[in-house]
Amino acid sequence: MSDSPQPYRVLARKYRPRSFSELIGQDAMVQTLGNAIRRGRLAHAFLMTGVRGVGKTSTARLIAKALNCVGPDGQGGPTIDPCGQCEPCKAIAEGRHIDVVEMDAASHTGVDDVREIIEAVRYAAVSARYKIYIIDEVHMLSKNAFNALLKTLEEPPAHVKFLFATTEVNKVPVTVLSRCQRFDLRRIPAELLATHFTHVVEAERVAAEPEALALIAQAAEGSARDGLSILDQAIAHAEMDDGPSLVTAAQVREMLGLSDRGSVRRLLALLLEGETASLIAAVREQYALGVEPLALMRGLMELVHAVTLMKAGRDIASPGQSTEEREMLADWAAQLGFAPLHRLWQLLLKGHDEVANAVLPIESCEMALLRVMHAATMPDPAEVARLLREGGASSSASTEGSSAGAASSAPASARLPATYADLIEAFWQGGKGQLAQELHDCVGVIRYAPPQFDYRPTPQLPADFLARLLPALREVTGTAWQVAAGEGPAEPTxxxxxxxxxxxxxxxxxxxxxxxxxxxxxxxxxxxxxxxxxxxxx
Structure with missing residues (x-):
């Protein structure tokens, strides 16, 4: 009679790290722990905090193994590289060690649960070097439970270690935080997750496109557990088709309701060009393909963010990014100014929130994008102030039908503020109240000849004044200025x-x-x- 098959284990459990070397994305924490263990400088309480799925509970179990490992020969001591072969390592990995107690604070929130721990810590470990208490989601303990734990947590017996894990460290009392050695586990970068998923699919003997794994890594938002759960689902989705299993990017997009990058780029291009009918048609086409309206808004936001970073000079290369995409981002970064990019971001962010809470998501998405398109043709506050000062609206006609990129350009014939007082008034009208006040109160004019301006600062003027003034002058007047601080004769402020x-x-x-x-x-x-x-x- 053959043995019954082993039940399937989901990838998130199957590939849980069994050693610190398998714990991805947390190198700084591992190094700190390793140094502490080697030097015998072990804290009596550790607190692991971070978003879901980054390895908080897994780290706590690894610390328990590291502190109680005795080595294959039974003679070893605490080590950052537990052997995984001795009885303590095996028992802890299987969750059956009598001296390693795990408690879920979400279901054991009361003072009575903590009182049991307080009573038990007085007794020495049965078979291990340390008696270890792992409390998951510790922030869910009641106030009375925390208070009951404080004295024991501050002066526990030498044979006891406390390991806490939480996703909401702000809910943990400061009195508890001050008694623990805290480790903030970072979100795992998408590139590192994609590499990890590559090893997983190889171990599972499943083929996957690199772009598909990159999409899953991005959707995981820094969580290894979330990413492995999505990968599990993608593999199951791929196995529905005939032939060998292949996880493709198209399948992942369909499964997650994502739009492909090319479609999002086309949407942004239509948005910037002001093609209303084509934009609505493209949105409806994506919706018919199963792309969620919220995913469309998020894709546009990610694209605008990428353009802004590229304009700021940051390398934004990512797995699966095509040459075409990089060239288009560079082209937009060259054409668009920071002001319209910030405006696009704010409008898309507002639209994203509206779509997320809307009764009619696709309709809300269309209205939000139409608002973005038409708001992009409006002059910015600095241009409005300039038009009001000049007393003419004729130049505003030139902004009709312009794209977001065109909205960033100030008219070449813009008249500069004739007097220093006019300049300060332009700053007030342009929403630069703090700079206007500083120009009024703390700046003595040496020479004012637009677009050149020399001044003598007073001691009250902030040190970063000039760094803030130059871009603001360009934004308010549409012209690059030459400004210098001097010590020569100057008018009073x-x-x-x-x-x-x-x-x-x-x-x-x-x-x-x-x-x-x-x-x-x-x-x-x-x-x-x-x-x-x-x-x-x-």
Whole structure:
């Protein structure tokens, strides 16, 4: 009689790391732990925090193995490379070691559960070097449970170690955090996940396209467990077809409701070109293919983000990125300014939130994209302020029907602020209130000859003033300026001029016969500010 087949184990469990060398993306933590173990500087409590699926509980179990491993010959001590062959290593890996206790705080939240631990820690380990308590999702313990644990957590017996794991470290009391050695497990980069998935499919004897694995890695959002679950589903989806199993990018997109990169690029191109009818038709075509409206909005946001990073000079090469895509991103980065890119991002972000909460997702998606398209043809606040100052709306006609890229360009014939006061007013109108205030209060003009400007700073002027001023000048006026700080003779700041004018006005009022007589008759009287303002206006 043949043995019954072993039940299938999902990939997320089958490929759980069995040693620190298999724990991907957490090299800094592994190095810190290794140094601590080698030097005998072991904390009595560890706290692992991070998003789901990055290896918090797996790390806790590996630490338990590392601290209790005795080696194949039974003579070994704590090590960052547990053998996996001795009885403690095997028992911990199989979850049956009597001295390694795992507790799920989500289902054991009360003070009574913690009291059992407090009572048990007084007794020495039965067969291991350390008695270890692993508490998963520790943030779900009640306030009373945390308080009951504090004293034991601060001064536990030498044979006890506490290992905590949580996805919401902000909910863990500071009194507990201060008693633990904390490790923040990072999101695993998509490139590293894709490489890991390549090894998994090879071990599973399944063929997969590199682009398919890259899509799964991106969808995992830094979580190895989520990625392996998606890969499990993709393999099952591929096995539905006749012939050898092959996980393709098209299958993954269909399974996840994703749009391919080429379609998203075409959508963004139509959006920037202002092709309303073609844009709506392309959105409906993607919707008919099973692409979720939210996925469309997210794809456009990722594309705008990639263009912005490329414009900022960052290399954004990623697995599966074609030469065509890279060239198109570079072309957009060269044509679009930062201002329209930021505007596109904000509009798409607002549209994404609307689609996520909409009763009619596809309709909301279309309306959001139409808003993006038409908002892109509107002049930015700096241009509006310039048009208002010039008193003419004729130039606004040139913005009708323009794309988002065209909206970023200031008119070549734009008139620069004639006076320094006009420049400050342009900053107020352009939404640069802080810079306008600093120009008013803390800057003495040495020479103002647009687009050149030399100034003498006051001690109150922030150190980063010039770095913030130059891009703001270009944004507000549409022209690159030459600005320099100097120590030469300069006019008083506008604030100083206003204060001097107010003092002169006050002195003149006090010298008038009527006021002098009133002050002599009433020695304790004070000059009302309203009289000063009335005098100045008169």
């Amino acid at each position: 506008l604030l100083e001029q206003e204060q001097r004018q107010a003092a002169d006005s006050r002195a003149r009022i006090l010298e008038t016969p009527v006021v002098k007589a009133a002050m002599a008759a009433f020695p304790d009287a004070e000059l009302d500010d309203r009289l000063e303002r009335w005098s100045a206006e008169a």
